[in-house]
Amino acid sequence: MAATTETLARPLPQVVARDVTRERGGWTSWVTTTDHKKIGIMYLVLTFVFFLLGGTEALMMRLQLSQANNTLLDPQTYNELFTMHGTTMIFLFVVPIMAGFGNYLVPLMIGARDMAFPKLNALSFWLLAAGGVVFYASIFFSPPECGWTCYAPLSSKDYLPSGGVDAWIYLIHLTGLSSLVGAVNFYATIANMRAPGMGWGRLPLFVWTILTYSVLLILALPVIAGAVTMLLTDRHFGTHFFEASAGGSPLLWQHLFWFFGHPEVYIMVLPGFGIISEVLPVFSRKPIFGYKAIAAATVVIAFLGLLVWAHHMFATPSPTFVLIFFMLGSFLIAVPTGVKMFNWIATMWRGTVEFRTALLFAAGFLGTFLIGGITGIFLAVFPVDWQLTDTYFVVAHLHYVLVGGAVFAIFAGIYYWFPKITGRMLSEGLGKVSFWLILIGFHVTFLIQHSLGLDGMPRRIYEYADVGHLELYNLISTIGSFILAAGILVTVVNVVRSVRVGVIAGPDPWKANTLEWFTTSPPPVNNFDVVPRVRSVEPMKDIRRQVERQTGHAAAPAPPAPESALQA
């Protein structure tokens, strides 16, 4: 490639990044690294391990529920499992894996050589790991049993004296610190280290969502940190913040928790939206439809997301005015979310849609997340919520939102960026098998759960009597969960296999739009030797066009991998 460009009269942006010093190998190079790419990879791998742990816990619960009055698990174990599962999926998987993608990709996408504070970046990762270790160590003693919401007064020392709740509190603190440090780092990086010419209107949409994610973390995390500290002092130092008999208030805990908890939902799904906004235009061969509207909708969703927390508390003793305020606020969020949905579909409209695995997962995201959004409207209508809240309808809704909105996007991201991160392609065949198993398994597991809730089954129960259709519905759901698990395993196999034997990807196998595809795959330590000037939201298109113009169609700086290679 260098040979082609040398003959040109004017210097061109080109892939000339080379390692100057040999990279150190071995495990110490990982433990001591401050390179955003290595940290990003560690984030992705560690959080995926937690995903598999959380998934195993889910399968155990589904086995217990596959039959009425089942005695496979005792009530204590069941309560520990849903607490571990929910906490793991949220605090150790979805939130930090988004930080993992952000870590790896943000500097590359904005043309920077690293994050603003590389050492703090390493600190973020190790705080996360510490949080996971502290929390999982509790399985050797007694894990918490109060759900991921740990409502007071059940979480007080009187009712749960064991250290499980304390382990949960330390997990919140450690992962919270990790996210806060990371958020400040993302903010500083995005604000200060963009390539020349990359104004706010040319920031890739994924980076917009990571920026918004960071701001939301900075606003929401201090509140939960305060709340769990109050819970800790209630438990051990004689305060009574949440104890009604001593003048405290259990509802205060719920308000503080959800003031954090609802923004947390957007913290989990907004970066997923960002991934979708990157994948769809590339595989539709069309620019994103309404860049500004999508970026603006991201910010509006985040803002409104801070104002709807009490829609989780419609059944509590609260004034009607409060119920109405939070109902209307929740309605309002549907507008920018709908706008995004329409813009994504319009991005494919009149494009040429290429059914790569990444695109399939993005399409699965659109179709699935839509259902979660719609059931969210049911829950926002507070009289209707009185029937639905705390039932399996909510379990279905939250999985449609979190698996549909975050996990499908994460898988799209894995299939899309794996070639950049490892330099090798994932197998498309295995990818498609994985996609269809996950899609079918997911809907078989969770669609029927809406009916379970409507049929009277509360969430968080370890057993149920065989009344109505409960046993049939539950069995269907359990079968679905194993199909879903098989689909996830296929991707694990695909990744493990492709890291070693996957087809070499080249710098830009998808003919993508953003700067991470400008450098080699995997990128060298310094990312770019030359940072190109950015002239649009799709700098790679400009670069390809420029090269074509100056050299004829023969040489592009990033030749796509041969078609046959992509089918591997």
Add this chain to the structure above:
Amino acid sequence: MNRIPAALKPTRRNSRRVALATLAALGLLLAFAGAAFAGAIAPESGGSPNADQIASLYKLVLAVAVVVFLGVEGALFYSLFKFRARKGAVAAQIRGNTRLEIAWTLGAAVILVVLAVITFSKLGAIRNPPNSGPNGAQLADGVLVASGPSKRLPPNGRSLNIQVNGQQYIWRFTYPDGDTNDLNNAFSYQEMVVPVDTTVTLEIRAQDVAHSWWIPKLGGKFDAVPGYTNYTWFKIPGRLAGKVFTGQCAEMCGRNHANMTAQVRAVTPQAYEQFISRRKADIKAADAAAQIQRKRLESSGP
């Protein structure tokens, strides 16, 4: 600008198809929305007007939801199939269309305004208890009329006010029986007995951790939170005397949360009065027995 009509062309053909599909689905939905399918696609109802109103509000939301669902999924699948990459196909390089984007923003907003209006129109019937019917328990002053919660009483101010107390892992019900001291009132655990055609108001409290009161056919959930009182009501139609409505605690309250069930037995007003006097007598007898026991213990000394 002249690109826009072309961009919209496929939409028109598509929208007719979507409209047809929507109509078909709405028809199906109405057919399914009968009571037989309550519990599968709609919440349970039938025991009290507020539960019925919630179910009908739910069905209205469902109708709107089905239209939105079919419209958006239709557009999604249409784009996936119609615009898949083929030999010779060239992607149109459209970057947006401000008018179209404003239109669908407003469209989404209008749908939500409609939902809000529907909700407000139903709110009164769900929130506010009606008067008891003519065949209900006679709530004579001082006998059955509860002093009642300060809010949420029927228009005539008379309801049978039962106190519901959640505790790990059982519900306790205290009935008004004329005695002003709650501690002397008739009570029962797990099964609440109520007269039909009578407006029953509930004062819901918790004694240890948070619980949630829920009998699906009698209306929604109301959390029992320590330190707070929550209110709801139900009114079981006369023809349902003899029926038992079941439900269970809906807020995680500890290891045996799954076993914290409750039932409401609807009886005629006469049967209800008998039930209360029997409970009173039982309690008196138990008290007397306890008194004797205590005397005996006291006289026998430490």
